[in-house]
Amino acid sequence: MSGQPIPVIIDCDTGVDDALALLFAVRHPGIDLRAVTCVAGNTDVDGVVRNTLTVLEQAGAPGVPVARGAERPLIETARSAPVHGHDGMGDLGLPAPTRRPVDVDAVTLLRREILASPRPVTLVPTAPLTNIALLLRTHPEVTRNIERIVFMGGAVATGNATPVAEFNVWHDPEAAAVLLTAGVPITMYGLDVFMRVVVPGSDVSRLRASADPGTRLGGELLAHRGPGSAEDPAGGLGDAGALCAVVDPAGLTTEPLPVEVSLAPGLTRGQTVVDRRPRLGKSEIHGDSGRPLPVDVALDIDEERYVKLWLSAVEGPAR
Structure with missing residues (x-):
């Protein structure tokens, strides 16, 4: 990659795969x-702060400011994802971080860093979108210095929290609905591509044997994520793929499509309804509803390309 580095801010709920994304962002x-x-x-927001600081410390990151944000969705109660272990980080027994978060809240830090950036920022939420919704509603002026929002969330086809809803959007559907009206370019890196980028077991084993703490952590996290076994510890990159798409968007096939979040109670709550019809339907013709703004929806991905990209960064030295 040539030119200046891309200014990036990550909003996360670290999380095994958020940690893989942080490792990549620190080292690329x-x-x-x-x-x-x-x-x-x-996991709960205090656990997320602890995990985030731990990953940055293990990766040898410079003094990146970290802030605590919302402890629950806008309307719903908080509902964690037990697949990440009791501590949200695969129960790896990592030492407590010596770093501390900054003394301002997440929305304040987001506003400050976005507006202070000399170049427009790419905002990468890999979590429920509560902080982002609060930012956009409280400080809409930030959109003038946001280049793009690349969010991990949603699904065109099958969900994971419910048959149709992906976890991040399902956790706070109202926040996701706010995001989709931000008025800036948006890429939806959803489950349709999220599940497909898997690091082979031989690479995971090599990472786990590394003398570098950050590289080794990447291997341990991948081994926890699966879908591999003890004999072949292959692991999915998950959220880290969204960061790969920031650096190398050519590895992602997207299509601008209208996307709307289902907010009604019931089985479809949190579903991202992606309109792939080639022409307006009867509902729109009769004026029942307007089409939402188009979003660049990820429909296909070059898995091997992103695996190589992630490995080349995480096995490199800390900057």
Whole structure:
């Protein structure tokens, strides 16, 4: 990659795969990681802050500011994802971090860092979108210095929290609905591509044997994520793929499509309804509803390309 590094801010709920994304962002020379904000999701928000600081410390990251954000969704109660273990980080027994979060809340830090950036920021939420919704509603002026929002969330086809809803959107559907009206370019990196980028077991084993703490942590996290076994510990990159798409968007096939979040109670709550029809339907013709703004929806991905990209960064030295 040539040119200046891309200014990036990550909003996360660290989380095994958020940790893989943080490792990549810290170590890839094409990313200028300006801040990390934390929100309840994979675990409670205080656990997310602890996990985030731990990953940055293990990765040898410079003094990236980290802030505590929302401890629950806008309306719903908080509902964690037990797949990430009791501590949200695969119960790896990592030492407590010596780093501390900054003394401002996540929304304040987001506003400060976005507006202070000399170049427009790429905002990468890999978590429920509560912090982002609060930011956009409280400080809409930030959109003038946001280049793009690349969010991990949603699904065109099958969900994981419910048959149709992906966890991050399902956790706070109202926040996701706010995001989709932000008025800036948006890429939806959803489950349709999220599940497909898997690091082979031989690479995972090599990472786990590394003398570098950050590289070794990447291997341990991948081994926890699966879908591998003890004999073949292959692991999915998950959220880290969204960061790969920031650095190398050509590895992602997207299509601008209208996307709307289902907010009604019941089985479809939190579903991202992606309109792939080639022409307006009877509902729109009769004026029942307007089409929402188009979003660049990820429909296909070059898995091997992103695996190589992630490995080349995480096995490199800390910057």
